[in-house]
Amino acid sequence: MTFPFDALSACCADLEAEASANDPQAAFPAEGIARLRKLGVLSVTLPETLGGRGSGTGHRGGMELLQLLQLVGQGSLALGRIVEGHINAIRLIACYGTADQLARAAMDVHDGALFGVWVTDGASPLRMEHSDGGIRLQGEKLFASGVHHVTRALVTARTRADTTYMLLVPLDGTRTVSPAFGGLAGMRGAGTGRCDFSATRLPPDAMIGQEGDYLRQPEFSAGAWRGMAVALGGIARLTSLLRLQLVERGRAESPAQQARIGRALIAAESAYLWTRKAALTAAVQDRYDVDEVAATVNLARIAVERAGLDVLELVQRGLGLSAFTRANVVERLVRDLATYLRQPAPDETLCEAAAWFTHHDLPRPEDMS
Structure with a gap:
């Protein structure tokens, strides 16, 4: 049985509307969580023997989880953060906990528990x-x-x-x-x-x-790809809104605006390709050196951050003051993405990854079937 991606994609507009309605009061997306739970999003990373899909491991599972998290992030970055934290907790229990602890966690998930x-x-x-x-x-x-x-x-x-x-x-x-x-x-x-x-x-x-298990490599660094996948959804959504709003205002034919659209599309696709590489490397990490996995995901993390920052600038310059009005969904999305991209120690992350790849080539997990 395949995951109902069509149903998840169809509810993105509702997730976005809830996020906008909740923003002034900083309200929690309770309706969104309930919808995702009903679709099986909160149990996807559990093993099939415990009522999940085993998403996130293996080539197919990595791509499935990437698509899922991207769609959630496209609808609501705040909701995506909650889902990513829940999945991260399940992953850590599966990696380092006992079989009984994972089984109890699975029972809790099916009973409606939310992990963080x-x-x-x-x-x-x-x-x-x-x-x-x-x-x-x-x-x-x-x-x-x-x-x-x-x-x-x-x-x-x-x-x-x-x-x-x-x-x-x-x-x-x-x-x-x-x-x-x-x-x-x-x-x-x-x-x-x-x-x-x-x-x-x-x-x-x-x-x-x-x-020391929490900081143990490569899982400590490798898990960051799931946050990138959520950010990817926000980057893609802002890129789409830039195009749509410029067309609606009759400004999309301007050469300067077309250049901004082109650069935003390049940034969004670059973010996707780096996130895909990170997801595949992490999903089949047993085929690589521990440092190679960590360095690959860390490079991807910086690449996605850079792409997101580029899109934020292009959207604000392209839409002008309308991107700063609260009536425009872009204003909230810009704040959400800018906050979401603030991950710890970016300089250290980049330097450690560069130090490894100074003497090694990038892995090519995308060539694996």
């Missing part, structure tokens, strides 16, 4: 210690997407010995949560905020994997 990955520490970093046969937490996480709606948070916590572990924390509404400091300019519908885990107690089996 929260790793950014606040002024009080999240700490863990073993106590009374369990685990006790102290501290907080910042920039936690879906902070009021995620029901299973995969978090990183440090021990007294300064080692890092992943923990899966059920969220029952008893923890202190608050919005992001000052409120984000874009991606407001993602519900990003702060969560205080102080005095939280967990059973021993809340620990996912071993010490």
Whole structure:
């Protein structure tokens, strides 16, 4: 049975309308999540034996997940961030957790649970210690997407010995949560905020994997391609709106505007090709050196960022002040994409990837069947 991509594509306009309606109040896209859950989006990366499709692994699965995330991002980048975080959590449990932990996660997904990955520490970093046969937490996480709606948070916590572990924390509404400091300019519908885990107690089996697994390569870098796929949807949507709005205003025949349209199309296609390469490399990563996988995805990450920034400039210059009016959907999309593209350590990412490929050739996973 194939994934219902036609149905997902058909609801993109509704996802976009919800995102625009929710933006002023920074409301969460509850209707969008419900529609995606009904389509099976939230269970696609689970193994087939656990009621999923195994998307994201293997050549076919990588391309399927890329298409899915791109379509969600095309409809709503904020919703795409929530879905990507959910999928990321499932992926980490599948990579590093036990068979029983993955099976329990699958049951939770089918029961309607929403997962997230929260790793950014606040002024009080999240700490863990073993106590009374369990685990006790102290501290907080910042920039936690879906902070009021995620029901299973995969978090990183440090021990007294300064080692890092992943923990899966059920969220029952008893923890202190608050919005992001000052409120984000874009991606407001993602519900990003702060969560205080102080005095939280967990059973021993809340620990996912071993010490240092979250930062273990190549998965740590390879997983970034899924965020690129979501961004790709936003880049494609803005490129389409540039063309459509210039045609509607009778300005598309201007040589200067045609040049902008052409450059935007080139940027969008470049972003797609780099994302595809990253997705394929990550999906068949066992065929490559660990550093090769990480470096390929890191180069792709920078390429997609650059393409997105180019499209933002072209859209704003091409549409002029109309791109800054709140009545135009472009204004929100520009804010959302600009915020979404702000991934950590871009300079370090680029230099590490360049250092590897100074002495190696790029892999060609696209040639594999």
